[in-house]
Amino acid sequence: TQLLEQSPQFLSIQEGENLTVYCNSSSVFSSLQWYRQEPGEGPVLLVTVVTGGEVKKLKRLTFQFGDARKDSSLHITAAQPGDTGLYLCAGDITQGGSEKLVFGKGMKLTVNP
């Protein structure tokens, strides 16, 4: 069972288009993180959202944490080829008495020039 569902899983768009990727769960998270990963490299942190309803902006990227802290979205405005990569959401859970980070399967984005 996948705790965090990301959609879409793949997206290929033209430069200049807008897009939104979703990260959904039936579980409540105390925080949720978004990462971007390029092939053969480690995930690079984009943002951490903590408060329900929180909106954070990072240049052309807008992140939102759902009011109930069960879901999040990432919106990219005017996508650039440099935005190409795997976008991962991750949330912290308590499992077996231990807290750990669980990842969604990711959204592979290709932005064509």
Added chain:
Amino acid sequence: DTEVTQTPKHLVMGMTNKKSLKCEQHMGHRAMYWYKQKAKKPPELMFVYSYEKLSINESVPSRFSPECPNSSLLNLHLHALQPEDSALYLCASSQGEVPLRTDTQYFGPGTRLTVL
């Protein structure tokens, strides 16, 4: 400085070899992690160290042996691996405040391991 470094970047080893992966951070973080990532899959947690003590082992086979010599270093010793262990091995660190809470994790660039 939010850098986590990993060495080597690439490693090719036979099934009878013994090798080690190294991870280092100088952010004063007290929690460090090993993840395994197969192609086109998200990272999967292997081990968590909190204040240099192993706090989580996600039922990882004993051919993977973690070691945390001090708060800045994390090693992963490899012995008698199988070809299916080929993957990107990622190290991460976080502040790791007590009680153990998942803070923002910062990842290293990974070691691409190939087992022949």
